Amino acid sequence: MHNKTIAELSIALRDGQVSSTELTTQMLQRVKTHDATLNSFVTVTEDLALAQARAADERIAAGAAGPLTGIPIAHKDIFCTLDVRTSCGSRMLEGFVSPYDATVVANLQRAGAVMLGKTNMDEFAMGSSNETSYYGPVRNPWDTETVPGGSSGGSAAAVAARLCAAATGTDTGGSIRQPAALTGITGLKPTYGRCSRWGMIAFASSLDQAGPMTRSAEDAALMLAAMAGFDERDSTSAQRPVDDYVGALGSPIKGVRIGIVKEFMGEGLDAGVGASVSAALDELTRLGAELVEVSLPNAGLSVPAYYVVAPAECSSNLARFDGVRYGHRCTDPKDLEDLYKRSRSEGFGAEVKRRIMIGTYALSAGYYDAYYLKAQKVRQLIADDFRRAFAACDVIVGPTAPGTAFRLGEKADDPVSMYLQDIYTIAVNLAGLPGMSIPAPASDGMPVGLQLIGNYFDEARLLNVAHQLQLATDWHRQAPADFV
Amino acid sequence: MSLSADDVAKIAHLARLAVEPRESEALGRELSSILDLVAQMDAVDTADVPPMAHPLEMAQRLRADVVTEEDRRERYQAHAPAVENGLFLVPKVLE
DSSP states (O other), X not given: OTTSOHHHXXXXXXXXXXXXXXXXXXXXXXXXXXXXXXXXXXXXOHHHHHHHHHHHHHHHHTTOOOTTTTOEEEEETTBOBXXXXXXXXXXXXXXXXXXXXXXXXXXXXXXXXXXXXXXXXXXXXXXXXXXXXXXXXXXXXXXXXXXXXXXXXXHHHHHXXXXXXXXXXXXXXXXXXXXXXHHTOEEEEOOTTSBOOTTBOOSOTTTOOEEEEESSHHHHHHHHHHHBSOOTTSTTOXXXXXXXXXXXXXXXXTTOEEEXXXXXXXXXXXXXXXXXXXXXXXXXXXXXXXXXXXXXXXXGGHXXXXXXXXXXXXXXXXXXXXXXXXXXXXXXXXXXXHHHHHHHHHHSOHHXXXXXXXXXXXXXXXXXXXXXXXXXXXXXXXXXXXXXXXXXXXXXXXXXXSSSOOBTTSSTTOHHHHHGGGTTTHHHHHHTOOEEEEEEEEETTEEEEEEXXXXXXXXXXXXXXXXXXXXXXXXXXXXXXXXX | OOOOHHHHXXXXXXXXXXOOHHHHHHHHHHHHHHHHHHGGGGGSOOTTOOOOOOSSXXXXXXXXXXXXXXXXXHHHHTTSSSXXXXXXXXXOOOO
């Protein structure tokens, strides 16, 4: 049962082949068996899950079920969950119990999904390997000596290892797509503003976006349909109707113009990953898509611009952790300044402190024009590049990450080499566009991610192209041998 | 770009972080390497480019000026490190 997709489980639940209580019990048992190895969950909410499963079974019996009713999922620990620990991967929030649900969590609960627990993540979503978590690194189920990517590494590993049918993630610079690529699953970062940020602990507010992590594009459509929508409690929530993502999955892709970014296919890309991406492009061509070359001349500046914009917003957002209202507080502060400084230094890990300091420096008196203003201008150039590219194509396709999963510790001492994991994903966040990662053919037995980038609010088309490719191939059905 | 120990101390103070002197050299090196990466932006001329503050063209929404939040002070203070009579406690600020 655990190998089935949401779409398949939904039918099994409706036809009475399995109850949600049975399914949830089975998944909780898998978490117990496998997660000592993976460390993908930081909190397992067994009692709550079983109560939600019983409620789902009643709803199914009453004929009032939706496609997610009774489906066991997990939430990245960045989402606030009522009466459940919410730690954001940080010592700062160790033991914090949220007094409310994030909108995305509430939306999925309303759809009947069952929450198995909260997944591990890089601290405050800052990282690309899940090694910055205060709660220990997550291991990649395909090779437990390698990382699952980050920051949504726990969600990615849990979905890949079949410990839950799907999970939520967040993506500020690639944190859904890169871990999806490294663990062989499907992950979608919607257009900025499509899913509510309310109750999602803030990192960089002009970039943060929630999205689904699943084992198929069809499942991503089912999840996004429940997650997305306007929310008056999020001041930048998009005020427009949610498209019918599931209904759009049936269109043939003959004639769809696929843009190949020439800057993404050259230097810096692992040869094996490049070959896998080419194989996926061949398959898209076979399905009738037209390939056109497009150029994003300023994409190479996306990582530099991001490492001003994101740290600047992070330094501002994380100022709220002051040891006064919630979170870690140092013992015996001698004065207010000592209280702030020691509480923050003890509560935050090294990567978070680095980013707070970079942001503080970039925003400090005399440096604003050279850093923040400059980065916002580069951001505009990058958005303009995409606008021109989408005049010539419908969907951009290329690699998600420059290589396959790397070994634990390999990049941990060199922040800049870690940042370059996101060279293909960050431009998408800066422009605010939707992007997704789906499995391409494996390289040396390790998963490879194919990135699809769409125009603003064009998630339905992205999902359909991904779904058509998945109907014709079995790359997304590959599973890590020790976890089937 | 190379940040000195004094630069690191100044930034740490602005960020209200305590940095031990033994950490500041390594931290200075790491921050400098990030600023070197950032400096690649200088390769492009942006004199006539308008800054992009936000990905979507949207105006700030307004709402009616009425109370919409219920009083949840007790709930929200339940996880505060130190409270008394509904107030957050901090070390004495004024003598």
